[in-house]
Structures are given as structure tokens and as C-alpha cells.
Amino acid sequence: xxxKSSFAAASTVAVLILSxxxxxxxxxxxAPSSLKGVVKFEGTAPKPTRIDMSQDPLCAKAHSTPATTxxxxxxxxxxxxxxVVYVSDGLTSxxxxxxxxxxxxxxxxxxxxxxxxxxxxxxxxxxxxxxETTHNIHPTPxxxxxxxxxxxxxMPLEQTFAREEIAIPVKCNVHPWMKxxxxxxxxxxxxxxxxxxxxxIKDLPPGTYTITAWQxxxxxxxxxxxxxxxxxxTLDFTFKP
Amino acid sequence: MVMKIKRFGAAAICLSLFWGGVTGLAQEAxxxxxxxxxxxxxxxYVRYCIFCxxxxxxxxxxxxPFLDPKPRDFTKAVFKCRSTPSGSLPLDSDxxxxxxxxxxxxxxxxxxxxxxxxxxDLVAYIKTFSSAFQEEKPGPPVQIxxxxxxxxxxxxxxxxxxxxxxxxxxxxxxxxGFGPSAATLTDSKGNPITPxxxxxxxxxxxxxxxxxxxxxxxTGLDGTPMPSFGSAMTADQRWDVVHYIRSLSxxxxxxKLKNQPTGQ
Numbered sequence: 197x198x199x200k201s202s203f204a205a206a207s208t209v210a211v212l213i214l215s216x217x218x219x220x221x222x223x224x225x226x227a228p229s230s231l232k233g234v235v236k237f238e239g240t241a242p243k244p245t246r247i248d249m250s251q252d253p254l255c256a257k258a259h260s261t262p263a264t265t266x267x268x269x270x271x272x273x274x275x276x277x278x279x280v281v282y283v284s285d286g287l288t289s290x291x292x293x294x295x296x297x298x299x300x301x302x303x304x305x306x307x308x309x310x311x312x313x314x315x316x317x318x319x320x321x322x323x324x325x326x327x328e329t330t331h332n333i334h335p336t337p338x339x340x341x342x343x344x345x346x347x348x349x350x351m352p353l354e355q356t357f358a359r360e361e362i363a364i365p366v367k368c369n370v371h372p373w374m375k376x377x378x379x380x381x382x383x384x385x386x387x388x389x390x391x392x393x394x395x396x397i398k399d400l401p402p403g404t405y406t407i408t409a410w411q412x413x414x415x416x417x418x419x420x421x422x423x424x425x426x427x428x429x430t431l432d433f434t435f436k437p
Numbered sequence: 438m439v440m441k442i443k444r445f446g447a448a449a450i451c452l453s454l455f456w457g458g459v460t461g462l463a464q465e466a467x468x469x470x471x472x473x474x475x476x477x478x479x480x481x482y483v484r485y486c487i488f489c490x491x492x493x494x495x496x497x498x499x500x501x502p503f504l505d506p507k508p509r510d511f512t513k514a515v516f517k518c519r520s521t522p523s524g525s526l527p528l529d530s531d532x533x534x535x536x537x538x539x540x541x542x543x544x545x546x547x548x549x550x551x552x553x554x555x556x557x558d559l560v561a562y563i564k565t566f567s568s569a570f571q572e573e574k575p576g577p578p579v580q581i582x583x584x585x586x587x588x589x590x591x592x593x594x595x596x597x598x599x600x601x602x603x604x605x606x607x608x609x610x611x612x613x614g615f616g617p618s619a620a621t622l623t624d625s626k627g628n629p630i631t632p633x634x635x636x637x638x639x640x641x642x643x644x645x646x647x648x649x650x651x652x653x654x655x656t657g658l659d660g661t662p663m664p665s666f667g668s669a670m671t672a673d674q675r676w677d678v679v680h681y682i683r684s685l686s687x688x689x690x691x692x693k694l695k696n697q698p699t700g701q
Contacts, residue, residue, distance in 0.1 A: 251606070251617035251618070252603070252606070329603065330601060330602050330603045330669070331603075332603075332662075332664035333664075334662065334664060336625050341515075341524040341525070341569075341573075342513075342515050342524060342625055342659055342660065343522075343523040343524030343659070343665070344523050344524075344657050344659065344661075344662070344663070344664040344665060345523055345657070345664055345665050345667065345669075346602060346657075346664040346665060346666045346667075346669040347669060348601070348602065348669050351668060351669055353668075355524075369606075369607065369618060369621075369622060369662035369664065370603045370606040370607070370618055371606070371618070372618050372621035372622075
């Protein structure tokens with residue numbers, strides 16, 4: 197036991213020294229490159245399904261027109277929203293501090309805003325309940341700790357996820373139609389497409405990467421990308437149902 | 438002489454490596470003044486637990502297909518009955534209590550027939566199935582303040598909270614477990630799970646006393662849809678809910694409550 201713990205202590209020290217060394221040795225490229233692109237949906241967009249919120253009148257009255265499901269949201273130009281685009285391979289540095297700015301997941305109109313959220317491991321996540329009703333927020337991860345918290349209107353709730361996982365399903369057991377996803381990364385090179393399917397990954401160091409696009413209903417896709425210092429590249433994805 | 442010392446040294450290294458291996462398995466468990474031994478725990482596990490929880494502790498024992506709810510998967514280190522916050526590991530004493538108490542309305546019997554030392558040994562062995570017990574520490578345990586009297590007012594406040602906290606969504610307006618969301622509920626492995634019927638009595642999963650109920654309201658039942666009401670309610674409000682839930686299984690108390698004129 198003692199032998200083990202002293203070895204663990206020694207290896208921790210070694211890792212600390214090593215990470216300090218790599219941190220001090222790493223300098224960002226003078227002109228960071230950027231990656232932009234569009235994720236499109238091919239074919240006719242599926243009609244969104246209407247959600248019946250009548251079991252909780254406080255949810256139903258928050259919508260003047262009936263709320264619809266958000267699993268496949270296609271914009272007017274065929275752009276696919278809520279797709280997580282991220283660097284899945286090729287990073288040479290692995291030392292990243294999570295941003296000090298917390299990410300926010302809001303429960304509004306008994307739906308998650310945003311429907312798909314991408315954050316960094318260790319980054320603070322502020323869960324906000326803007327509804328009058330009481331929610332319970334219940335992520336069901338494979339690689340992180342599972343928790344399940346009740347949140348009445350206005351109660352502050354702050355959580356973190358320790359490990360990378362793409363993506364953790366989030367649900368509210370009280371309102372079974374509520375579904376969302378939280379993608380957790382160990383690096384800052386990811387983006388979620390907006391309602392037009394556009395995304396941008398900023399400040400990518402020069403290198404050769406595998407870029408992956410993840411969508412909750414369809415299988416993920418990957419593409420190779422080589423990017424030089426100061427280059428601005430575009431990369432598009434197309435999802436077919 | 439030198440050879441002898443060398444040989445002795447090699448033997449010592451071998452021995453320490455061997456012990457290192459054994460103690461690596463010997464995930465420590467302490468309950469009161471008892472210290473669990475995972476090696477002894479393994480022998481007990483193979484004899485008593487393996488049929489349901491399986492040789493790898495993943496809940497896939499030979500009897501598992503016939504059980505509902507399914508046996509716990511120890512490799513996930515997610516436990517229903519804890520005194521620690523939602524998302525936290527349980528204390529050793531929590532696992533010990535579950536083994537001792539058993540879980541009502543499931544295939545898990547009470548293991549009180551085993552010696553206390555044997556139950557602590559089992560805790561030590563169960564903790565070896567997940568590395569989480571080496572990497573993380575359990576959160577701070579729930580503090581349970583003294584229980585105020587179960588007055589009529591307390592029960593009525595509890596009833597309002599049962600409404601505003603959306604307990605009825607699963608447990609139903611009458612507490613029978615037929616709320617509008619009840620049919621959609623699954624545990625974290627996707628198996629259907631039914632909300633507790635509070636009118637059926639007090640054979641709750643994590644203990645039958647009022648402080649047990651108070652504790653479950655704080656911790657939730659991890660791995661199930663039952664959330665933690667950790668900071669959603671004050672301690673007094675939790676006692677109100679406990680009193681209200683108790684009243685649901687006591688028909689005479691309910692009848693009395695209905696027949697009494699309101700205090701104003």
C-alpha cells in the first residue's frame with residue numbers, strides 16, 4: 197500500500213513537472229488559423245413533431261403556438277442546426293485550462309436552451325430554470341458521474357463534468373418530452389452549428405486534424421483537414437437521414 | 438554472504454510486489470471500528486452475491502434476467518441508497534447499511550444473518566469493482582436535524598410542496614404512483630421503473646424511518662428518475678413532505694384530516 201502510494205505520489209509530481217514544462221514551452225502561432233463551414237441536411241426536412249405539454253399547465257401556457265421536437269432542426273437554406281463539430285484527432289498539445297466563463301443551460305418553456313450544448317471538461321455549468329414549474333435535471337452519462345437534481349424556479353445550480361464525453365443525454369423525468377445533450381471536451385476546439393448550419397472553430401494551431409460532426413439522430417461523420425498558420429479554411433458536412 | 442543478502446533482497450521485493458498486488462485488491466472499507474478485507478469479502482461474494490451481481494460485479498449474474506429491478510452494476514459505482522449528495526460516491530457505511538437492510542420490493546434480501554465483520558468485508562470487495570473509489574472521495578454526508586412534530590399544518594404544507602415540487606408528476610396526485618410521467622420512467626440502464634406507491638405502506642428502498650425518508654429527499658436515488666431535493670427545499674420543508682407522505686399510507690389519519698374542520 198505504502199509502496200503504491202509513494203509511486204502514485206512520484207508519478208503525480210512527474211506529471212506536474214512535465215505539464216509545467218510543456219505549458220511554458222508552448223507558444224501560440226502568431227496568426228491563428230480558423231475553420232468555418234456549413235452542415236447541410238440532404239433531402240426533405242422531416243416535419244417537426246408537436247409536443248403535448250398538457251400534463252403541466254405551467255409548461256403549456258408558455259407556448260402560444262405548440263412546441264415542437266428539436267432532434268432534427270433544418271433551416272430555410274437546408275442548414276442543419278445543433279450539430280457538434282469538433283477536433284477528434286491530431287492535437288499535439290493536451291494541456292488546456294477550462295474557461296473561467298461558465299456555460300449556461302436554460303430550461304425555458306419546458307425545453308432546453310440550447311438543445312445541444314458543448315462545454316469543456318471542468319468548465320462550470322450554470323443550470324437555470326426560467327420556468328414557473330419545477331424541473332429535475334438528469335444527465336445520464338457513461339463516462340462521468342450521474343446526478344439528478346430538482347430545480348424549482350430561480351434556484352441556482354452549478355455543476356461540472358470531469359471527463360470528455362460526446363454527448364451526454366440530459367432529461368427531465370417530470371416532463372418526459374424534455375431532451376437535450378451536453379458534449380464535454382478536453383480541448384477548446386469545438387463548435388455547435390447555429391440555425392443556418394454554420395459553425396466556426398477559432399484559433400486552431402497549425403496541423404493535420406480529423407474533424408468530426410456529431411448529430412444526435414444520425415451517425416457521426418469525419419473528415420481530414422490540414423491547416424497552416426494563419427490559414428482560413430472551410431469544411432462542409434452533409435447529413436442524410 | 439553477499440549472495441544471501443541479494444537473495445533476501447530479491448525475495449523481499451517479490452514479497453512486497455505480491456503484497457502490493459493483494460492490497461491493490463484490498464480496497465479499504467471502514468465501518469465503525471471494523472476494517473473490511475476485500476480478499477475475505479471476495480470469498481463471501483462468490484458464495485452469496487455472485488448469482489445475481491455476477492462474477493464481474495456488473496449485475497449480470499445467472500439470475501439477473503429473472504429479476505426486476507435488475508441487480509446493481511457495481512462497475513458504474515452509482516448507488517441508490519447513500520447519505521452523500523447526488524452524483525457522489527456512497528460512504529462505506531451506506532453500502533454496509535444497504536447490505537444489512539436489503540432493498541424492499543427487489544430481489545435484494547437483508548444480509549443481517551452474516552457477521553458484521555463479514556458485511557464490512559463485502560463492502561471492501563464491492564469497492565474493487567470500480568476505480569472510482571480510488572479516484573474520488575464521497576461528498577459530505579447529509580446532516581439530519583431533529584424532527585419537528587407531525588402536526589396537521591405540517592402535513593398540509595407537505596401536501597402543497599408535493600404539488601409545487603412536481604412530485605405528483607410521477608407519484609400521482611394521490612401518491613399511488615400513477616402520475617402522468619410514470620409510464621415513461623426508466624432507470625439509467627433503460628429498464629422501466631415504477632414510482633413508489635405511498636399508500637402501500639412504508640417499506641421504502643433505503644429505510645423505513647422518518648430520517649431515512651428525509652435523507653432520500655436530500656440525496657435522491659442515483660441511477661433512477663428520483664432526483665435530489667438537496668437545495669430545492671429547506672430542512673423544515675423536507676420534514677413537511679415526510680409527514681405528508683406518511684399520512685398517505687395512514688388511511689385513518691387521512692380520514693381524520695378530512696373530517697376535521699379547518700382551523701380558521
